[in-house]
Amino acid sequence: MHSLPEWTDMRFFLELARAGTLSGASRRLDVEHTTVARRIDRLEQQLGTTLFDRSREGYELTEMGLALLPHAEAMEGAALAATEQLSGAEIAAQGVVRLGLPEVFGVRVVAPLLVTLLEAHPDLSIEMLSLARFANLANREADLGVMLDPPSTGRYVVARLATFRFYLYGAPAYLAKHPPIRTHADLERHDFVDYVQDRLASRELSYLNELGFTPRRRLCALGMGAQVEAASLGMGLMMAPPYAVPDDGRLVQVLPGFYAERSFWLAAPTDLYRLRRVKVVWDLLRDVADNNPALWLGRGDLGRAA
Template sequence: MGGFDWDDLRFFLAVARAGRLTIAARRLGADHATVSRRVTSLEAALKATLFERRPQGYALTAQGERLVVAAEAIESAALAAASDIGGSDLALSGAVRIGAPDGFGTLFLAPRAVALAERYPELEIQLVAMPRLLSLSKREADVAIALSPPKEGKVVARKLTDYRLALYASPSYLAAAAPIRSAEDLSGHPLIGYIDDLIITPELDYLDEIAKGLRPRLQSSTLVAQMQCAMTGAGVCVLPHFMAAGRPELAPVLPQIQLNRTFWLIVHAELKDVARIRATVDFLVRETRAARALFLPE
């Protein structure tokens, strides 16, 4: 450890998070030459190459990936000590990437993320709201919301909330279409749903639970697009209550038919105690609990 300067870890983390010297320097209030010198000094002290220098930026090597975990643990301990001694909130900084299904991410989380940003002005929040499972092991996301807990991998999962889905259509469609008195009547109506070979998890394949053999005529890979189609009168769609609630463009169809699913909150085991991740997880849990009636209406 001769010649190792702990403060170099701040510069290393800034470059690891930003991917570019200029951005890291701006966040640190230093010039890019200083940042480059401190990173090079750390590599020399550790006798390891931490970054691949590319024209488009700095990419972590395998050794760099390993050091990020240790450096963030040190950063978290330092922040916690400062908070405990100084009696102030953690001064979080850096990026946190949240992966979520498009409906939850776009319509529930995005409007609430401003509260997290206001509480931690130095925190860079990256919201990836898309119908795809993001890999925590590949660091595609730091925190993920999923419809089922992972069966393998070095991750920690906890139930975030159950939520309810039902059938919806626009009032104009229902006024013009044949009456829908039972699930069997749905076969005579255009249904809106997922594209079969792009369904990312079995939990989204729910039409057969309503009535055997139902097939969507209008298909999309995203739930937000399906909702937009239903709102414009294209047919009947299965939607979560938290997306449909309060929208006059949507009316319930066969309200006695309801489906339940679960959102799971997943974090890589090595990141669960990192301050910025812990604060983000606490925020997600708190906001979801506060909106329980939106996910599970009485």
């Protein structure tokens, strides 16, 4: 290696590693794809090694590329932190935070809280990714995210956000037309609304398996929002956490003693977690989780869980 690589070349390396294609990296960087290719070629020449395997499907990191990745991420984190400090953003959060959230949790719980947060930080902007899947932090799709499966490898700050329960719910009209549910065994005679089974965002979403029998799934959807609407219209029973169920009487709890328990995790890349703008959003999520137990547990279980 005859000279040190430029930080801008390392940035091109990071974006190509995350996007996997020249076109994807060029969109992230707002440059032509030929510029990305030229910068990567120059970086490989400077380092005297091949960083990517090229194929018709895209670019995949080589062993040397994987070894360089954490160093490039550390450089990125240092550059972001320096920019924040010099701009005074370490005091007043400013800039854009991309927040990855489960669909219904994002819409029903987090979105209303952002009003106060943005009023307190006039120079802060939020891009909320409320998805039927979980945001991919490895390719920097989001700056921080709430998920069922925390990262097990890589440089991340991870914290358990909350433990919550999925309870059974049904529409009053559905329950009036179908056999009564007095015991767990009665559930086998009923229809269910669930996730599309071969498109689960996490194995943790296969909670209907805990019924102990194969449920008769009459309607399946990718997201919980669609499931709530389907169950509210009487298409079957569904399982959902308390925060997902509208407080309008369209769904009522069935067989309160049965539930499936899961945990949400909050995660952010280590270098981004240090940034003031990311930290204020992190703290907001921790605060709402710690101080609103009714979001996670059925009201009848709050006393027993205390």
